Amino acid sequence: MNYADRLEAAVRAKGNPCAVGLDPHTDLVPEEFAVARDPAAPRAERARAVGDFLVRVIELVAERVPAVKPQSAFFEALGADGALAWERVVRAARDAGLLVIGDVKRGDIGSTAAAYARAFLESDEAPCDAITVNPLLGRDSIEPFLEAAARTGGGIYVLVRTSNPGSADFQAAGARGEPSLSTRIADAVAEWGAGLVGECGFSALGAVVGATHPRELARLRERMPRAPLLLPGYGAQGAGPADVVPGFVEGRGALVSSSRAVLFAHRSRPQLAWPDATRAALDEMVGAIKGALGNPR
Amino acid sequence: MNYADRLEAAVRAKGNPCAVGLDPHTDLVPEEFAVARDPAAPRAERARAVGDFLVRVIELVAERVPAVKPQSAFFEALGADGALAWERVVRAARDAGLLVIGDVKRGDIGSTAAAYARAFLESDEAPCDAITVNPLLGRDSIEPFLEAAARTGGGIYVLVRTSNPGSADFQAAGARGEPSLSTRIADAVAEWGAGLVGECGFSALGAVVGATHPRELARLRERMPRAPLLLPGYGAQGAGPADVVPGFVEGRGALVSSSRAVLFAHRSRPQLAWPDATRAALDEMVGAIKGALGNPR
Numbered sequence: 154m155n156y157a158d159r160l161e162a163a164v165r166a167k168g169n170p171c172a173v174g175l176d177p178h179t180d181l182v183p184e185e186f187a188v189a190r191d192p193a194a195p196r197a198e199r200a201r202a203v204g205d206f207l208v209r210v211i212e213l214v215a216e217r218v219p220a221v222k223p224q225s226a227f228f229e230a231l232g233a234d235g236a237l238a239w240e241r242v243v244r245a246a247r248d249a250g251l252l253v254i255g256d257v258k259r260g261d262i263g264s265t266a267a268a269y270a271r272a273f274l275e276s277d278e279a280p281c282d283a284i285t286v287n288p289l290l291g292r293d294s295i296e297p298f299l300e301a302a303a304r305t306g307g308g309i310y311v312l313v314r315t316s317n318p319g320s321a322d323f324q325a326a327g328a329r330g331e332p333s334l335s336t337r338i339a340d341a342v343a344e345w346g347a348g349l350v351g352e353c354g355f356s357a358l359g360a361v362v363g364a365t366h367p368r369e370l371a372r373l374r375e376r377m378p379r380a381p382l383l384l385p386g387y388g389a390q391g392a393g394p395a396d397v398v399p400g401f402v403e404g405r406g407a408l409v410s411s412s413r414a415v416l417f418a419h420r421s422r423p424q425l426a427w428p429d430a431t432r433a434a435l436d437e438m439v440g441a442i443k444g445a446l447g448n449p450r
Numbered sequence: 451m452n453y454a455d456r457l458e459a460a461v462r463a464k465g466n467p468c469a470v471g472l473d474p475h476t477d478l479v480p481e482e483f484a485v486a487r488d489p490a491a492p493r494a495e496r497a498r499a500v501g502d503f504l505v506r507v508i509e510l511v512a513e514r515v516p517a518v519k520p521q522s523a524f525f526e527a528l529g530a531d532g533a534l535a536w537e538r539v540v541r542a543a544r545d546a547g548l549l550v551i552g553d554v555k556r557g558d559i560g561s562t563a564a565a566y567a568r569a570f571l572e573s574d575e576a577p578c579d580a581i582t583v584n585p586l587l588g589r590d591s592i593e594p595f596l597e598a599a600a601r602t603g604g605g606i607y608v609l610v611r612t613s614n615p616g617s618a619d620f621q622a623a624g625a626r627g628e629p630s631l632s633t634r635i636a637d638a639v640a641e642w643g644a645g646l647v648g649e650c651g652f653s654a655l656g657a658v659v660g661a662t663h664p665r666e667l668a669r670l671r672e673r674m675p676r677a678p679l680l681l682p683g684y685g686a687q688g689a690g691p692a693d694v695v696p697g698f699v700e701g702r703g704a705l706v707s708s709s710r711a712v713l714f715a716h717r718s719r720p721q722l723a724w725p726d727a728t729r730a731a732l733d734e735m736v737g738a739i740k741g742a743l744g745n746p747r
Binding site for chain 2: 176178196224226227229230232233235236237239240258259260261262263264265266268269271272273276277278279287288289290291292293294295312315316317318319320321322323324326331334337338341
């Protein structure tokens with residue numbers, strides 16, 4: 154089944170378009186999992202603690218949101234033990250009925266991109282439902298992912314405009330009167346994704362656009378009317394509920410992702426036990442997004 | 451010690467600037483390691499066979515070249531078992547006195563990039579000497595790698611112009627009279643790397659420029675006079691010995707990388723045992739590059 158249709162169904166079932174980013178900064182985990190940040194502890198134990206924490210987070214959020222977005226960097230920082238934790242977390246999320254968007258931002262020449270597609274979309278052990286990819290290497294670096302998506306019902310989010318300040322350096326740059334790189338990538342996404350449109354009207358080829366750039370978001374959404382958007386930057390990175398609205402088409406077609414504000418909610422709510430802090434932060438986010446979309450579903 | 455100085459010393463010691471890419475396409479491994487391509491075999495066994503093969507390749511090439519360049523995608527395609535194989539291969543290469551350039555092409559927002567730097571440059575278990583990074587996310591996505599390089603004596607190769615045909619889609623594009631994206635990235639590399647220049651006159655911040663674009667290579671080299679260049683695309687991707695020459699400055703400052711033509715030399719030399727084919731292909735490459743540089747050292 155087409156990824157866009159699966160995503161649409163999941164958003165409808167949960168009644169909101171929010172995704173929880175699983176970015177396990179080991180320094181920030183709740184006290185219960187403190188071994189994760191102990192440099193003297195064996196790496197396997199640290200990685201196990203990271204996995205334990207995220208599996209608990211998945212249990213807390215599974216009934217509330219349609220998707221989670223694990224960030225591979227924090228797993229890779231724990232080496233092969235982190236890779237085991239990644240597979241455990243991806244499986245736990247899928248078993249809990251969540252869509253898993255692997256935030257891996259891979260991009261390489263064709264034969265290598267095909268290996269990345271096998272790693273993340275076609276894994277026997279722990280396949281993601283979708284992944285983020287970096288388009289710098291051009292069309293032939295994206296095609297293997299498109300082919301894998303067609304085979305597996307997977308989804309792809311191409312980086313079009315990232316949420317960080319440095320995104321202005323190259324992505325936003327365009328000569329006078331010429332389109333910016335983001336604009337050119339957006340046009341490519343619209344073209345490349347045309348063959349992967351599902352029954353819901355959206356494609357399995359989507360785009361990442363930071364919610365931290367709401368004006369750009371509106372402009373880029375117009376150029377990619379059928380791309381499901383992944384909107385990072387909500388919460389800790391500074392975007393608010395109103396900022397994400399331009400990413401939606403009649404309330405559909407986008408996912409808002411928050412990582413630190415939910416995952417490490419205990420740090421700003423020290424009076425609560427960490428699971429209560431996480432639930433409270435997530436409920437607050439879901440309420441705010443639904444409110445901004447004017448759709449109390 | 452600064453990466454550029456370590457690299458310079460290694461090139462001088464081996465008498466050539468060649469790197470062997472370790473891209474273990476499981477379909478192409480010699481018959482002796484055929485379990486790597488058996489989809490029915492347990493993944494751990496497949497990954498072990500990949501590691502066995504590459505450890506043997508490392509033994510074959512260690513006396514001949516200064517560096518190897520493992521490509522992470524092919525390890526990641528084997529999941530957590532592949533991650534173990536990666537660590538084994540990186541350690542084996544370092545133990546054999548080779549510089550290890552992790553071809554990982556990572557790039558992400560600052561806090562995430564810092565986790566990738568920990569994963570690859572600051573790993574306790576299997577640190578790379580240098581890695582490739584993707585600059586699409588801008589300066590704040592590169593800074594954590596620069597900081598890690600300063601701490602560890604590591605190196606960074608920023609993608610400036612990749613070797614694949616699709617590199618023309620976004621990297622080569624510039625409006626009339628305006629610089630291409632590759633040019634803008636090259637200028638940034640020259641600027642960002644100024645603080646990491648070693649005694650040899652080159653910086654620890656280098657650039658990837660495909661040898662498949664020799665004219666671009668000459669132009670980009672001029673804009674990045676102090677950047678060590680990594681030149682992929684030699685051999686199977688079509689670049690020849692003369693094509694790499696513009697990447698060098700008086701015979702110094704670049705590494706030429708070949709993957710498939712060396713690693714899978716047995717496929718084009720079926721009359722030879724695979725180790726003999728690998729040695730022959732590598733000796734041929736080394737001879738051709740030294741000949742083109744007019745420097746029989």
